[in-house]
Amino acid sequence: MAKLESFLGYSIAVLSGLIAIITFPAIGALAEPFITTTGLTLSPNYTGGEVKQMIDHGGYRTQVHRMVFDDTLIGERKEGFIQVNWTPLGALPARIDEEIDADGDGQADFRVEVNTANKETTLTPYAAWVLGLDGTYKLEESLMIRVRLRNTSR
Amino acid sequence: MAALTVPARSPRLAVWKALLIFAPMVLITLFLWVPKFTTGDPLITIVVALTWITFSALFFLMLITGKTHRYRSILFILVAISLPIEFIPWMIKTYGSMALTNEIMYSGGASFCPLTMPMVIVPALLKRVVIFPGELLPTGAHGAFAVMFIIWVGATLSLGRGWCSWGCFYGGWDEFFSRLRKKPLIKHQQIDRRWIYLPFGILLAIVLLSAITFAPIYCEWLCPFKIVTEFQAPATILAIIQIAIFIVLFIALVIVLPLLSKRRIQCGLFCPFGAMQSFFNKLNIFGVRIDPDKCSECELCLHTCPTFSLDEGSLASGKPLITCTKCAQCIDTCPKNAISYHIKGTPLKASPAVARVLYLYPAYILLLSLSGETVAPALLRILKLITTGSLL
């Protein structure tokens, strides 16, 4: 028994050395399968959640993400947000004026006017559960706003 | 404490034995670093060669002198100091400053570090969601989640909490300041041993709070090492408070207290990632053992252990606490050579030299691998600074 334990001990010790050797080279081969197999995603608090609507305006595209209330471990929050991105296909217009249907019921829930040069934004809520503008952000490839919402679905 | 006797001879290796152990390591590490040597850029080849030669030379000295801690410490500190030399200019070149704005976070631009593991585990397991504003897969930026996760798993499987003395690219800061003074101003007896439970308390608190708030609480509020990497932009009063906190924590836990106590205070008495790694020490095949036949109970090891992992109970039981980072300071300090690396399952008296070599292999490979991502790029930046006048 003692000999078996010793043998196992030394074997695992050697294996540890092998694991250390292959760890860094294995990153390239393992990284993508790891993410795909586990189905891990980044928190919607950072990504804004999946894109629900894409509206092509010719020179630019509007991407309306889903409403995010579920960036919590269990259940949903009582307040959340919706993210809207404008991605230029050529260049963004100087001014964007658009009505957004947040809950996908076919009716606009708020109107947003954005000066794309200085990010000055005016939000006009059409529904009581649209609480206000969280911020306007200039990302590398798009302009983005987040609008705070109250969770009325529950 | 008994008066020290003349120290026993350190377990030096004969040259031929050292070369026998060194040769395979040379082959392995050269093989691993072939892509780094063959980029085609002569400057990169020079810095990679310099890094490899330095690390290899110190590893050889480690083998031939039998002194692990002294040379490990130099390499460990080099890795830590190199990180900001490489990372901060990269942040400035890519984003304009070290500060993370909302834009950067919403673009997934924050770099993932292993210290976030305790916080992301519960949401990842229960909801398959990573609560960090970074990337899942590498797209050329530093620190994608998948990369750090794989490194963490590999290091943890092979070393357990040995990560904290052989892998962590922050711990070297703590170690550096703890080695500056010759004698401690805050003596070992003056530090209440119950503080060793603080990292575990922090671990429990951040795991619970991060799971409930879905935010990386330690990163936002407590991590002192944001000062050498990246931090939230001071755009709000809240962010300014958070910045003030981490500056104070870095100065206190990484500079002042280690300087005064000659201990790794941040690593031993604060870091929740280290606390988490301690549990993996129970599973790891490598440990540290004290031979009761050789031990004279002089307690020198207790007074020098940088992470407070040895106490009177350790001398009685023959092994350190689970918080042991396998740094080898006690091994090198012991005047009776009573302490050694040990492979679980093997007899206590089984050749400690073999256990040492079998441990040094994965430990050194990990350290060298990390140096390729920190020391070599940092050297390159320093050379660029000398030749072009800019770190960027």
Next chain:
Amino acid sequence: MMQGFLLGLANGTTCLAYCIPVLVPFLLQEGRNVRQNLVTMLKFLGGRLGGYVIFGLVAWATGNMLVAAANHQGLVIGTAYVGLSVLLLVAVLRKPVPTPGACAVRGAQTTFSRWPALLPVGMGFLAGLRICPPLLLAFADAANTRTLAGSLILFLTFFLGSSIYFVPLSFLGTWAHVSDLRLVGRFAAVIVAVYYLFSGILLFAGGV
């Protein structure tokens, strides 16, 4: 009656999740066995019930507290957070041999040794004031019942349904004999308390 109970059952895990950061460190640092923890849990739940009864009364009285509460939620939750953090800190600091470096709060020692139930009951009450999402659901339903009895019954049955999930926490007492865990619990409790104190002040300031 069944409606409230089923609502509590369906959403109790969320209630538990909101209370866990406070409860787990608190129970660990108390260092009590399973049976004693169960008694502490019952006291905590009793305090929570008190909070819910008040909400039941208010929901009946105002009929549509949901809208009114929205404007003052920051004040209520902020106050609850601050109170909760104070109680948690007192729980840690009242012990004769507290965390190293801290001195025992003598006044708190006397008060809470005379009325030991005060701590878990108070914490349960303040936790109940935190207006978690399941509570808002119950709110909305209670506001529609129109009778005091209906409103109270709905909250009471909701409370019963959701409380089932709290009972397993008593099993933290299995490790009551491990003194190391008590220390870990104390440190964790202090950190959680400071976090909630800070959050409460921010919420309160935002509400004002």
